Amino acid sequence: MSTTTPQKFEFQAEIKQLLDIVIHSLYTEKEIFVRELVSNASDALEKLRHTSLTAKDVFGDQALEINVTTDDKAKTLTIQDYGIGMTRAELIENLGTIAHSGSKKFLQALGEGGAKNTNLIGQFGVGFYAAFMVAKSVKVYSHSWQAGEPGHVWSSDGSGSYEIEEAADVARGTKIVVELKDDCGEYATDGRIKGIVERYSAFVSFPINLNGKRVNTVQALWLRSKNEIKDEEYTEFYKFQAHAYDDPLLRLHFSADAPLSINALVFVPSENTESFGFARFEPGVALYCRKVLIDAAPKDLLPEWLRFLKGVVDSEDLPLNISRETxxxxxxxxxxxKVITKRFLKFLDEEATQRPDGYVKFYAKFGLFLKEGAALDHTHKEQLMKLLRFESSLTDKTKQTSLADYVSRMGGEQKEIYYLVGKDRTAIESGPYLEGFKARNLEVLFCYEPVDEYVMNNVREFDGKKLIAADHADVKLSDIPKPEGALSEADTKTLTAWLKTSLGDRVADVKASDRLVDSPALAINADAFMSAHMRRMMKAMNKEGSDLPQKANLEINPRSAVIKRLFEIHTAAPDKAKLVAEQILDNALISAGMLEDATPMVARLYKLLETV
Known part of the structure; x- marks a missing residue:
């Protein structure tokens, strides 16, 4: 109830200018006004808490909480706190002038930098004015914490002036009553306000009651000590923050003071839903500043390959624009x-070292993301490569090794890290490309994922050792004692020349192999710039160049009974020998994954069967 005659004031020119900017161009979403008013209420309660530690006479004994009330019939929204409150002079100073609201600095920034500075300014504490985006009028009832001060009501329609008068029966703190515009009635409904508060203000330190029922029941765990938090609390928080139903697979909770003040709590989900064919993960680590949501899904915070992470990052060092939206x-x-990424990679390294079984579970589900990062993120490539895992020719089936462990097993003469791409272990081990390496006790990594070849080609080296495909044409293996019974060098040259002529344009070159032990022959892609696997991927995507004729280099094993028999018949039965030569090439192309059309091979096999 008013106890004096209202006194009318004109807004200062700068405030009029500020109101125009806030109402028409500053905020992208009108709902932000709720966050701003709740945030201001929280600040007022925090100030009272600090003040009450030293002040003797604090007016009122209300609980430190925020009460939000909706009235859809009257189209009003009320937000009340029992915080520090304001005197008459402070109402004028904070809401009607530029003295303390921060408006002057804001307007100076706009004047100095032009319109672009709406996205390049600091947080100036004028979020209160956002209410006028949706309000016909705003009334602010306030009573200072000082017992000797009377209560007041400040009111305005935002058009250019405001009124202040004394008011009786005003509780300590501030109550803001927003009378909504006709087209903004949604902000007087319980469900709409509940959603906004849960989205932006769920972790405010003080209780937020909406129409008598508490809304913010989940604590801001990232600000608490890890030693105080139970696993069940972490799981509850994860499910709330990520809108998830599963339990998290891993979690990282850390704080840092330098180079930035950071409190972070991030989780790895239990499943990689992308692998099930579901939509691509959207950024899931929300950005907060002092427990107030800034961006629920910031696209530029973490690298793309970390899109599977869920959680919260809070930093007090973030300079925000006036709307806290940019x-x-x-x-x-x-x-x-970069700080968060580096810390998460360190965490994964610790998991791999100290809890290897847990890391194996993580890698089985999310290893593809690490490979994506290794191929594309040059900043973190070295750390990511250390985290990759592969089966190899020296590991048991399903057991994996790291690149660092591979290097530790290398002999002094070995300069490269070898790998083979194949559908699975059986396909690689049954092919001809592993023979020469096994004979020399050289370890070969097994790569089963379509992305592996792309990763290896992009990374190119690890710990100073080149990564090279074991089936690459440039691979040079050391000499080893050769069993007796091979074709002579002269006979081998004769046969390779005949094969080159007989096979014609289907081969780029034919030579004796130094990497075959048992198999008669192997084919190597003659295109140094496009592997067979890459060609298949490009063909599936209808990429230009994928339909060009594919040529192979054919390597033969002079010790193979098949090759020796071919030498015998290439002059005695040239027609049959040509069929055998073409079949040897097609068999080698099949092993290399390079045979694109098997129809001619089937017809040839029938011809060969006729000669049996």
Whole structure:
């Protein structure tokens, strides 16, 4: 109830200018006004908490909480706190002038940098004015914490002036009553406000009651000590934050003071839903500043390959624009992302070393993301390569090894890390490409994922050792004692020349192999710039160049009974020998994954069967 005659004031020119900017161009979403008013209420309660530690006479004994009330019939929204409150002079100073609201600095920034500075300014504490985006009028009832001060009501329709008068029966703190515009009635409904508060203000330190029922029941765990938090609390938080039903597979909870003040709590889900054919993960690590949501899904915070992470990052060092919706400094956001990424990679390294069984489970589900990062993220490539795992010719089936362990087993003469791409272990071990390496006790990594070849080609080396495909034409293996019974060098040259002529354009070159032990022959892609696997991928995507004729280099084994028999008949039965030669080539192409059309091979096999 009013106890004095209202006194009318004109807004200062700068405030009029500010109101125009806030109402018409600053915020992209009108709902932000709720977050701003709740955030201001939380700040007022925090100030009272600190003040009450030293002040003797604090007016009122209300609980430190925020009460939000909706009235869809009257089309009003009320937000009340029992915080520090304001005197008459403070109402004028904070809401009607530029003295303390931060408006002057904001407007100066706009004047100095032009319109672009709406995205390049700091947080100036004028979020209160956002209410006028949706309000016909705003009334602010406030009573200072000081017992000797009377209560007041400040009111305005935002058009250019405001009124202040004394009011009786005003509780300590501030109550803001927003009378909504006709087209903004949704903000007077319980469900709409509940959704906004849960989205933006779920972790405010003080209780938020909506129409008498508490809304924010989940604590801001990232600000608490890890030693105080139970596993069940972490799981509850994860499910709330990620809108998930599963339990998290891994979690990382850490804080840092330098180079930025950071409190982070991130989770790895239990399943990689992308692998089931579901939609691509959207960014799931929300960005907060002092427990107030800034961006629920910031696209530029973490690298793309970490899109599977869920959780929260909170930093007090973030300079935000006036609406808290856009980061002021992209470079600072990048720095924040690098700190989190580096810390998560360190965490994975610790998991791999200290809890290898757990890391194996993680890698089975999310290893593809690490491979994606290794191929594309040059900043973190070295750390990511250390985390990759592969089966190899020296590991048992299903057991994996790291690149670092591979290097530790290398002999002094070995300069390269060898790998083979194949459908599975059986396909690789039954092919001809492994023979020469096994004979020399050289370890070969087995790569089963379609992305592996792309990763190896992009990374190119690890720990100073080149990564090279074991079936690459440039592979040079050391000499080893050769069993007796091989074709002579002269006979081998004769046969390779005949094969080159007989096979014609189907082969680029034919030579004796130094890597075959048992198999008669192997085919190697003659295109140094496009592997057979890459060609198949490009063909599936109808990429240009994938339909060009494919040529192979054919390597033969002079010790093979098949090759020796071919030498015997290439002059005695040239027609039959030509069929055998073409079949040897097709068999080698099948092993290499390079045979694109098997129809001619089937017809040839029938011809060969006729000669049996």
């Amino acid at each position: 980061m002021q400094d992209k470079a600072l956001l990048d720095k924040l992302g």
